Amino acid sequence: MKTNIYIYILPLSIFLFQCEEEAAIQAEQNESYSSLTSSTLDTLFNGKSVYICGFYSDSIETTPIACYWKDGARIDLDYGSAQDIKVVDGDIYISGNWTDETGWNGSYCYWKNGERFDLEGGNNVEVGGIYVYEGDVYIAGTLLTDANFFGTPVACYWKNGERTDLTTTAMDAVAYGIGVNNGDVYVTGWRIKNHATIACYWKNGNLNDLHGTNLFGEGNDVAFKGNDFYISGYVENASTGKWNACYWKNGNRVNMARRTSYGTCHGSEAFGIFLDGNDVYLAGHNFIINKNWVAVKWRNGNTHELSGPSALVEEHNLWDIAVQEGIKISVGYYAPDVSNEYDYELGLPYFPIYYVNGQRHQLEDAEWQFGDATGVAIY
Numbered sequence: 001m002k003t004n005i006y007i008y009i010l011p012l013s014i015f016l017f018q019c020e021e022e023a024a025i026q027a028e029q030n031e032s033y034s035s036l037t038s039s040t041l042d043t044l045f046n047g048k049s050v051y052i053c054g055f056y057s058d059s060i061e062t063t064p065i066a067c068y069w070k071d072g073a074r075i076d077l078d079y080g081s082a083q084d085i086k087v088v089d090g091d092i093y094i095s096g097n098w099t100d101e102t103g104w105n106g107s108y109c110y111w112k113n114g115e116r117f118d119l120e121g122g123n124n125v126e127v128g129g130i131y132v133y134e135g136d137v138y139i140a141g142t143l144l145t146d147a148n149f150f151g152t153p154v155a156c157y158w159k160n161g162e163r164t165d166l167t168t169t170a171m172d173a174v175a176y177g178i179g180v181n182n183g184d185v186y187v188t189g190w191r192i193k194n195h196a197t198i199a200c201y202w203k204n205g206n207l208n209d210l211h212g213t214n215l216f217g218e219g220n221d222v223a224f225k226g227n228d229f230y231i232s233g234y235v236e237n238a239s240t241g242k243w244n245a246c247y248w249k250n251g252n253r254v255n256m257a258r259r260t261s262y263g264t265c266h267g268s269e270a271f272g273i274f275l276d277g278n279d280v281y282l283a284g285h286n287f288i289i290n291k292n293w294v295a296v297k298w299r300n301g302n303t304h305e306l307s308g309p310s311a312l313v314e315e316h317n318l319w320d321i322a323v324q325e326g327i328k329i330s331v332g333y334y335a336p337d338v339s340n341e342y343d344y345e346l347g348l349p350y351f352p353i354y355y356v357n358g359q360r361h362q363l364e365d366a367e368w369q370f371g372d373a374t375g376v377a378i379y
Contacts, residue, residue, distance in 0.1 A: 052069045053375045166205060173191035181227075234268065242258065242266055258286075294306075332353060
């Protein structure tokens with residue numbers, strides 16, 4: 001009788017699982033492509049806030065300001081830009097750079113609760129992701145060995161402001177993302193091998209390639225679940241020039257479908273990654289031939305284009321994503337159709353934005369803006 005029971009129960013279980021998965025996918029697709037709507041961040045969660053970092057200026061004559069938004073309210077840091085944000089035990093950590101009012105002199109740094117800490121290397125570096133582990137602050141980045149950008153880039157990271165080089169000038173390499181799991185330090189990025197750009201990661205300083213020289217690629221962000229590590233990025237077919245968003249789980253690549261509703265998709269790239277239970281979320285863009293970048297969120301490989309039909313005339317991109325209680329918040333920028341609405345003499349505007357379950361919102365109200373939303377955290 002047990003055999004008969006399993007015969008009937010197993011197909012039913014498979015059927016129910018398929019129905020749940022199809023319903024979830026349909027719900028993703030039903031998230032509307034909205035025009036701009038009012039901010040709702042302060043009402044989304046009970047006892048939690050949404051933190052978004054980036055930079056902002058409302059005048060072409062004004063140097064951008066590094067900042068973050070807490071539930072939609074902006075907090076300015078310094079002239080400069082913010083790259084990534086983490087909130088740990090109520091403390092707010094942000095990586096980025098500061099400048100003087102001219103936009104030139106300054107240093108790369110991180111802020112903790114608004115207090116700035118400069119990084120070793122000063123202005124001859126670039127920074128990416130930030131991570132906090134057992135009270136220590138880790139930041140991924142790149143040392144520029146020539147101030148004019150002609151030298152060999154050296155991948156590196158900082159722990160509490162002190163730099164550790166992962167490569168030497170014998171090899172071009174760049175670091176983007178960083179995370180620490182069970183005391184092991186993971187840094188993601190790319191390096192040059194046989195004239196090919198290879199997506200890679202360093203674990204405790206040891207280099208690991210994510211693919212061979214038949215492909216080009218980059219590793220952008222990293223997340224953990226138990227002992228497993230996930231890296232977002234893309235790979236490009238060297239023969240066709242088309243590229244695919246993907247993630248690697250423990251070094252094994254999972255490609256996202258190169259799919260769009262708005263023409264021919266030449267390529268896609270994933271930047272931010274977030275794990276929610278068994279779900280893997282990615283944030284990035286599709287590139288549509290003869291059109292623009294389309295903001296994309298992927299969930300378990302299912303493509304959800306957030307830009308909607310406006311992608312035909314506007315440029316959109318997503319840098320990061322966070323999920324809590326089934327609510328998906330992704331951040332990035334959009335550049336509107338300047339041919340009709342804006343004066344080119346003011347420069348091309350870029351608006352820092354966020355999406356809540358497919359609804360697009362502006363972070364600021366000024367008619368002309370130059371800014372970007374680069375990282376998001378919920379705490």
